[in-house]
Amino acid sequence: MWQKKIESAGFRSISAFRxxxxxxxxxIDQxxxxxxxxxxxxxxxVWKLIAAAVRDLGAHPIISMFEAREMDYYDPPSSVGQQMKDVDMVITCTTTAMLHSPAGEAAMESGVPIIAMDGGLTIDMLTNGAATADYNEVERLEYEIGKRVFEGGSEAHLTSEHGTDLTLSVEDRVFLYREPDPDDQPLELYEKRPGFHAVVFPRGEFNVPPNPSTAxxxxxxxxxxxxxxxxEEPIELTIESGTITDIDGGYQARELERVLAEYGDEDAYRMPTEFSVGANPDARVTGCQREDKNMLGCIHIGLGTNADVGGEVHSKLHMDGVIARPTLKIDGDVMIDEGEITVLD
Structure with a gap:
């Protein structure tokens, strides 16, 4: 019944459903x-499509809707947080990112895995771009980027055409993903880090949690x-010993200043707390971080919390920004040249 409803909606919905x-x-088990x-x-x-897919797999979808949260990483209502620990699986399909909210972390710690499709996922993003990728290839690229770009490296030097010029240390901060088996089904849950029982979709990145004080x-x-x-125009951040000391740009730079002041804390100004390379050849610019940060060869850099990616910084906020065509050197060797990963086959 559910699949017939999807098919009656036309090709666009069928593609998104697949x-x-x-x-x-x-x-998900029956x-x-x-x-x-x-x-x-x-x-x-979007959530109706997800519910139809869950039902088509023989499982039982339960929908919990609440008022949109003000910022990424903010919790759902407390009753929903409790419910997250009482089911077999959680799927986040929210406007804001919720995987690494305290409630999300508590659910995973209790043994309930999460499939994260949060952060503003759209039907277009399920029909085109990153979601259409061959995820065996995406997982291969994630692993190869970790191994060939970062493993054994120490000093990173990042530049870009718009004026990025950043040095930081990645020494002893590289945690390789599981080496993929081409015969395995991609996107299968496994524990990347202790307590992290989640799959993100769409996806495609290799991330490093640097010590921000080295930047x-x-x-x-x-x-x-x-x-x-x-x-609409670049945002420039000055970093001194891993702390944002100045933000320059247009009205969006002013909005970033407001968000940090109004919703952040002292550790929200720590940066970079995440340093990631995109690994999805089909990802494109949509204006939504769920897709954009996965573009092959781009780099996204995070501020605030990085405990969720293996670091030690705890903050009320985590925000990523994307550099589309970066150049990255590790210990003087060019690994990425204007968005092209030079060390991949």
Whole structure:
């Protein structure tokens, strides 16, 4: 019945339906209770599509809708947080990123895995771009980027056409993903780090949680940033010993200053706390971080919390910004040249 409803909606929905099942099929068993989180600002077509896919797999979708949160990483209502620990699986389909909210972390710690499709996922993003990728290839690229770009490296030097010029240390901060087996089904849940029982979709990145105190220089975001969406002009951040000391640019730079002052804390100004290279050849610029930060060869850099990616910084905020065509040297060797990863086959 559910699949017939999808088919009657036309080719666009059928394509989205097939893609949304990619992270569900390897991870959801028949008769499981699957809690789908969504909010009042999210397109209902997306969570309805996810619910249809869950039902098509023989599991039982439960929809929990609440008022949209003000910022990424903010918790759902406390009753929903409790419910997240009482089901077999959680799927986040919210306007804001919720995987690494305290409630998300508590659910994973209790043994409930999460499939994260949060951060403003759209039907277009399920029909085109990153969601359409061959995820065996994406997982191969994630592993190869970790091994060939970062493993054994110490000093990173990042530059870009818009003025980025940043040095930082990645020494002893590289944690390789599991080496993929081409015969395995991609997007299968496994514990990347202790307590991290999650799959993100769409995806495609290799991330490093650097020690931010080793970083100095300038970061210029030129593509997209959490909360701000597509950048109309670059945002320049001055970094001294891993702390943001100045933010320059247009009205979106002023909005970033406001968000940090109003919603952040002292550690929200720590940067970079995440340093990631995109690994999805089909990802494109949409204005939504769920897709944009996965573009092959781009780099996204985070501020604030990095405990969720293996670091030690705890903050009320985490925000990523994207540099589309970076050049990255590790210990003097060029690994990425204007967005092209030179060390991949």
């Amino acid at each position: 893609n949304v099942k990619k992270p569900l099929e390897p991870n 008769d499981e209770e699957v809690l789908i989180l969504t909010d009042t600002e999210h397109d209902p077509a 100095d220089g300038t970061i210029v975001f030129d593509t997209t940033m959490h909360h701000l969406g597509r950048l």
